[in-house]
Amino acid sequence: MKYKLHAFFSNRNGIDELGRTLLWVALAIMILGTLFGITFLYNAALILLLYAYIRAFSRNLEKCQRQNAKYLAWRNFLKLRFRQRKTHKFYRCRKCKQKLCVPKGKGKICITCPNCGEHFEKRT
Ligand SMILES: [Zn+2]
Known part of the structure; x- marks a missing residue:
């Protein structure tokens, strides 16, 4: 059993920074959708959650790492812009x-x- 679990989780992307952000955004959208009773937001959050899990269990490491690197570059650019705004x-x-x-x-x-x-x- 332990071997099968280890074999299943080996060579998977796991939760990276982009995955973590997707999960937090999905959670926030889900809470907003639930609080205001907007089913569209709730469904959008479910789709985001599904995408985050698909990325986490993906074996296509190269593509996931490329997406994560793009996301990190974009996030660092936004941080720099925010720091320079004044x-x-x-x-x-x-x-x-x-x-x-x-x-x-x-x-x-x-x-x-x-x-x-x-x-x-x-x-x-
Ligand atoms: Zn010019």
Whole structure:
């Protein structure tokens, strides 16, 4: 019995950061759906839970690790943006859509896009 259980769980992805986040989000959505009696939210939470378990028991480790790495990069980007929100202002170049970061509190400044050289004025 112990051997069979060990054989079943070996080479599985398990719960990684993305899986943990999916479980917490599913729990939060499920609680909201239950509190407000919205069956759509409850069903969405069940689908999220199912996806989290499918990922946890998946043997496709490479794909799961790639998804987790993408999720971690996105989460770190959001954390950085959140930390910089009081010191920097973010714009997007009108010509090439490059994201630009300028310091806040400098008044009206002329911003030059480092990618395409487009100039535009913005208040920071
Ligand atoms: Zn540009």
